[in-house]
Amino acid sequence: MKEIPDIIISRLPIYLRALQHMQAQGKTTTSSKELGEQVGVSAAQIRKDLSQFGEFGKQGTGYNIRFLSDRLREILKVDRVWETVIVGMGDMGHALARYQGFKDRGFRVAMVFDNDPAKIGQTVGPYVIQSAAEMGAAIREAGIKVAMLCVPASAAQEVANKLIEAGVVAILNYAPINLNVPPGVRVQYLDPSIGLQRMTYYIGE
Amino acid sequence: MKEIPDIIISRLPIYLRALQHMQAQGKTTTSSKELGEQVGVSAAQIRKDLSQFGEFGKQGTGYNIRFLSDRLREILKVDRVWETVIVGMGDMGHALARYQGFKDRGFRVAMVFDNDPAKIGQTVGPYVIQSAAEMGAAIREAGIKVAMLCVPASAAQEVANKLIEAGVVAILNYAPINLNVPPGVRVQYLDPSIGLQRMTYYIGE
DNA sequence: TAGATTGTTAATCGATTAACAATC
DNA sequence: TAGATTGTTAATCGATTAACAATC
Numbered sequence: 001m002k003e004i005p006d007i008i009i010s011r012l013p014i015y016l017r018a019l020q021h022m023q024a025q026g027k028t029t030t031s032s033k034e035l036g037e038q039v040g041v042s043a044a045q046i047r048k049d050l051s052q053f054g055e056f057g058k059q060g061t062g063y064n065i066r067f068l069s070d071r072l073r074e075i076l077k078v079d080r081v082w083e084t085v086i087v088g089m090g091d092m093g094h095a096l097a098r099y100q101g102f103k104d105r106g107f108r109v110a111m112v113f114d115n116d117p118a119k120i121g122q123t124v125g126p127y128v129i130q131s132a133a134e135m136g137a138a139i140r141e142a143g144i145k146v147a148m149l150c151v152p153a154s155a156a157q158e159v160a161n162k163l164i165e166a167g168v169v170a171i172l173n174y175a176p177i178n179l180n181v182p183p184g185v186r187v188q189y190l191d192p193s194i195g196l197q198r199m200t201y202y203i204g205e
Numbered sequence: 206m207k208e209i210p211d212i213i214i215s216r217l218p219i220y221l222r223a224l225q226h227m228q229a230q231g232k233t234t235t236s237s238k239e240l241g242e243q244v245g246v247s248a249a250q251i252r253k254d255l256s257q258f259g260e261f262g263k264q265g266t267g268y269n270i271r272f273l274s275d276r277l278r279e280i281l282k283v284d285r286v287w288e289t290v291i292v293g294m295g296d297m298g299h300a301l302a303r304y305q306g307f308k309d310r311g312f313r314v315a316m317v318f319d320n321d322p323a324k325i326g327q328t329v330g331p332y333v334i335q336s337a338a339e340m341g342a343a344i345r346e347a348g349i350k351v352a353m354l355c356v357p358a359s360a361a362q363e364v365a366n367k368l369i370e371a372g373v374v375a376i377l378n379y380a381p382i383n384l385n386v387p388p389g390v391r392v393q394y395l396d397p398s399i400g401l402q403r404m405t406y407y408i409g410e
Numbered sequence: 411t412a413g414a415t416t417g418t419t420a421a422t423c424g425a426t427t428a429a430c431a432a433t434c
Numbered sequence: 435t436a437g438a439t440t441g442t443t444a445a446t447c448g449a450t451t452a453a454c455a456a457t458c
Contacts, residue, residue, distance in 0.1 A: 007449075013402035018383060021358075031415065039383055043415090044451055051417055059416040060458040077405045084401070091303045095296035096397065101381055105398040106405065145408055146401060153226075170404035172397060176306050178223060178244050186407055188400035192301065192377060193310040195393035196289070196351060197218035199375035200282040200311065202391055203350055212425075236439065248439090249427055256441055264440040265434035 008049045012072055014039050015046070019069040020104075031062035078106025083144050085168075087159055088151035089114040089129050092174050096148055098125040107146070111138060132159075139166040146170045153177040160187075213254045217277055219244050220251070224274040225309075236267035283311025288349050290373075292364055293356035294319040294334050297379050301353055303330040312351070316343060337364075344371040351375045358382040365392075 018038045022030055032043040032050075050056055050068075053075050057063040073079040084107050086093050097112050112124060115132035122129050130138065139147075147168045151159050156175035163171060169185050176191045223243045227235055237248040237255075255261055255273075258280050262268040278284040289312050291298050302317050317329060320337035327334050335343065344352075352373045356364050361380035368376060374390050381396045 005449080009406050010403050012406075013399045014383070016402070017381060017396070017399065021382065033415080042451070044453095045449090047415090047417060048450075055417065057416050058458055059456065060414045062415065075406065076402050077408065078402055082401070082405060091300035095300040098296045099397065101396075101398055102401075105402065107398065107401055146404070148397070169408055170401065172400045172404075176222060177226065178219070186404045188403055190395050190397065190400055191222070191306075192304065192353070192395065193306055193312065194218045194222065195377045195395055196287070196307075196312055196375065197221070197281050197283055197310065198215050198393055199351070199377075199391045200287060201214050201217075201280065203282065203374055210424080238439080247427070249429095250425090252439090252441060253426080260441065262440050263434055264432065265438050267439065 004052050008052060009076075011039075011041065011045075011049055012076055015049075016069055016072040016076065016078075019065050019072065023065050023069060028065055029062055030065055030068075032057070035063075073106070076106075080106065082107050082146050083110040083142060084108065084146040084148060085110060085135070085139060085144055085163075086112045086148045086150060087114075087132065087135065087163065088149065088155075088174075089116075089119050089124060090150060090152075093148075093150035094124055096150065097127055110142060110144060136162055136166040139163065139168060144168065146172075148172040148174065150174045209257050213257060214281075216244075216246065216250075216254055217281055220254075221274055221277040221281065221283075224270050224277070228270050228274060233270055234267055235270055235273075237262070240268075278311070281311075285311065287312050287351050288315040288347060289313065289351040289353060290315060290340070290344060290349055290368075291317045291353045291355060292319075292337065292340065292368070293354065293360075293379075294321075294324050294329060295355060295357075298353075298355035299329055301355065302332055315347060315349060341367055341371040344368065344373060349373065351377075353377040353379065355379045 015035060018035060032046040036043040036046045056068050056071055086096050086109055089112055097109060102108060111130055112127045113130050113132045113135045114120060119129050120131045145168060147163045149156055149160060149171055153175045156177050157179060160171060160179050160181065164181060164185055171187045173179055173187050173189050176193060179187050181187055220240060223240060237251040241248040241251045261273050261276055291301050291314055294317055302314060307313060316335055317332045318335050318337045318340045319325060324334050325336045350373060352368045354361055354365060354376055358380045361382050362384060365376060365384050365386065369386060369390055376392045378384055378392050378394050381398060384392050386392055
């Protein structure tokens with residue numbers, strides 16, 4: 001079995017989101033052309049990407065949306081619910097704890113942590129903020145593999161190390177800093193300033 | 206003047222962030238090798254990327270951190286302060302309005318908007334939430350080019366259209382939906398579920 | 411059937427890496 | 435000077451696109 005390039009994997013969630021959107025609108029069928037226009041990639045690329053995993057369409061008619069989104073969910077392993085933790089209950093952690101958009105996309109927040117004694121024990125949405133001191137044990141015991149990191153940059157590497165030691169292998173990092181992680185651990189970065197700085201280059205005077 | 210590939214532009218903010226981090230630690234000099242290890246790209250790639258814009262280093266000694274970060278700021282046009290707006294004062298908009306990480310990275314939130322009468326007039330951090338009805342005029346008058354979109358997916362395209370009509374050309378989109386925008390307008394997507402779904406594929410059973 | 415659209419191959423295009431002369 | 439590291443060229447590698455036979 002050949003290795004699938006990461007750049008292809010990174011597009012699949014985008015396809016899946018668009019398919020779910022079509023489904024919510026009551027559509028049952030789409031084509032690589034239509035899906036491609038929706039997400040901004042060529043029809044050829046959609047077909048090439050999907051062909052890595054099997055044959056999901058029919059000549060002449062295209063793809064059944066329900067069927068294809070089910071296959072993508074299986075491929076991405078979001079046909080289940082991953083329990084996650086949020087570390088750092090500042091404004092961003094707070095917003096994520098109350099975010100409704102994980103539902104139906106494969107994730108559920110199981111626990112939230114902070115190291116501030118003033119915050120520990122307080123409630124955020126349905127969660128009681130737990131002490132960061134208990135974090136490692138709690139994560140290990142629950143077998144949690146996915147974490148969202150919302151602590152200040154100065155603490156991020158240290159907290160990431162603890163998460164990894166506790167068994168976490170996927171980190172969604174909101175801290176504005178590069179994390180050094182061992183092989184087998186993945187990080188996705190969501191620094192808002194980086195997002196903005198990727199666009200200003202193109203703004204003409 | 207040749208066109209610089211977007212993939213190179215998208216790495217520059219990462220380099221800049223790492224350089225600022227080194228600077229904060231009191232370092233004055235670095236090399237493509239050291240910077241590459243820091244951000245997870247090869248030394249050759251760092252040098253190739255930078256060579257698109259000029260010669261910023263010295264053989265034998267590497268790069269002056271202050272000098273290189275100043276050049277990157279110029280290239281990315283974040284050697285100034287861009288005024289931005291936040292639209293949608295839910296939890297995410299709220300968190301962004303109070304975020305301290307735009308300072309010194311080239312951005313300042315100038316205004317925040319919502320269309321909920323119960324929210325308009327309320328205060329979030331230093332901002333008074335303004336009515337979305339006045340948004341277009343206010344953005345146009347202030348000449349604002351950069352916006353952060355934190356409204357629900359169902360409203361995102363419509364609000365984006367209004368922003369673009371008012372002169373916005375760079376949108377940081379937190380709504381979990383693909384935006385269709387005309388040429389010349391750029392969008393960066395920060396959907397947390399997409400970030401997580403890009404990692405679960407790799408998690409072994 | 412005729413039209414549409416897939417999956418796939420080959421061609422093209424672009425990005426990354428390796429290597430090294432130049433030189434600090 | 436000797437060692438280190440740049441900027442750049444050429445080679446390699448990988449990703450995208452174009453084209454089309456297969457077929458629904």
